[in-house]
Amino acid sequence: MAATETRIVTQRLREFPQDSWTLKRYLDSDGYRAARQVVTEVTPDETIALAKDSGLRGRGGAGFPTGLKWSFVPKDVFPKYVVINHDEGEPGTFKDRELAEMDPHQLIEGITIAAWANQASKAFIYCRGEFALGSRRMDAAIAEAYERGFLGKGIFGSKFDLDIILHRGAGAYICGEESALLDSLEGYRGQPRLRPPFPAVKGLYGQPTVINNTETVSTLPHIVNNGVDWFKKIGTEKSPGTKMMSVSGHVNAPANYEVPLGTSLADILELAGGMRDGRPVKAIIPGGASAPLLTDTNIPMDFEALKEAGTMLGSGAIVFMDDTTCMVRNALVTAEFFAHESCGKCTPCREGTWWKVRILERLEHGEGRQEDMDLLLDICNGMDGRSFCPLGDASAWAVRSNVKLFREEFQAHVDAGRCPFDDEHEQLVGARAGGVGLGEAGIGDQPAAGIWPDADGGA
């Protein structure tokens, strides 16, 4: 049987790509029925119970049960806040972007349900700074919802007030980490907070705060409309429902595919049109850059199975790589990303990500040393579990799995004194993300990002 999608959150945007983001289209397809029903007929506790019973798990990466997260919020402390993590930045992930650009009303309806359940009268959407179109569409959708009385004072004729505040980030991956997101939203550097206290107890402005991912809340209206039993029939017992899989890399049809959790990776590859030119699969990133690599497509894509395989579902970003891929380059690109995005708060991550880039860079340039592979693993061990937040850990997992699975390829770079695949690295001048924070794109003398003038004096 050919692999098929099960479209829930992507149903409207696939069926009506020409106008799926408009209020008219949303209302025509039963939009805001779930939010109206919840706010006028269901108690907040029943709404939390609904989320709990559905078994819905966070779609942002951690897979934490949504209803359980909500139940941690103290009942008697006000104000409370709902914050939507729309700072999608995990390399390989592009699902939340599509949801906000193509179906912003679905997101707003989901936010309304989450806000009602937690009795939060202010909700924030932390929208990634680079998402210009998505922000425009959400901005318009929020304005429309206010006009219709779906937001504002006494929504749907009830006594419940809800404001949604659209907030733009300014370019920092770390702000996808929920406590760093809160700091950024408060106007600070986006650096993670020590936990406990958890955001559910003391979050935004020190008040109880629920932080949910865009895809997670977009699922809520469908659970309300169709019921818990319907939802639990999709997916696996421990991971019910569907997941948007962002498929990219060397496949014929890269795109988002919504499939039941537990769908095999092979089926997802089939959905994506198979590998380009029919080449063999060499490596797969199953859950964003943070997830350790797989080499086999014979695995069900759900939280448990991937954990058992030593990796993770993460945000559902799948990157397929064929046999033309240089894994040293893959490791370098990944390491550069984490080095650029490390916030600098803790030493293992700040220093570890930086050193890994230097070592991987000399490996790709054919100047690697025999001990470099062990040195990389040593640095990874020094970071994993010793970093302040998951960014440092993830950076260690990613590079470690590249070295462990493809060690002979790293060795080949050392032995040959060059990249055995091509000479792309020799053409590089400034093709590096370069320095962190302010300062890029200035006129005049600048450090040549990507070329380390003192490379010989390094490690």
Add this chain to the structure above:
Amino acid sequence: MTVKQSRRPDDAPAPSVLTPELRAQAEAIAAKYPNSRSALLPLLFLVQSVEGYVTDEGMREVAEILDLEPAQVLSSGSFYTMLKKRPQGEYLVSVCRNISCTHMGARKVVRALEEHLGIEAGATTQDGRFSLEAAECLATCDGAPSMQVNYEDFYKVTPDEAVAIVEKLGRGEVVLSVRGEPVKTSKEISHETATAGLRRPVTEMGYMPTMGGETPKQGTGPGMRPKVPGKGQES
């Protein structure tokens, strides 16, 4: 208890990067949030929309609006890549250099643009028209290798296509993204970013009591930290 003095001498003119109109927008942005400090990033975008980058004067003015010290504004602002501390081009060309894009040929695109513009990635042309950067994941991996010009998307760009887009912009022509959105100038897009969420009337913004009828206690300050006293406040 001593009253903290502003470091700006009394006779120095107040910083005025923002026009009265923009100043009003700044107040409206600050009023969006239960705590005005949250407006720090949007206000820096507002400064960037005037000056083309975040100037020292601009940061001082933001500090004054939000009742913070300039150093606090610098501390937060310096963290974020979209806020530029040096003059940048009218068009910021960002080529994604992350995993999917690199494997699909992003390095060649960067190289072609470097050659065409005569600058390295991370720099700006001498005439101030173009900045080029090798950016981190732009969340358009299905369009790898992908590129943004002032945050409008271009998918599956070849080196030649990338150069053609830049040439078109250089000639002053209107360029549409893959999603049909016209590419704006960097000042225009900075203004749009600053004012996101201001579409509905400002009167609806600001304070609105919650179910419990309480707003955050003033003493709580943002997050878990005590508030750092700003200008004119008792320390």
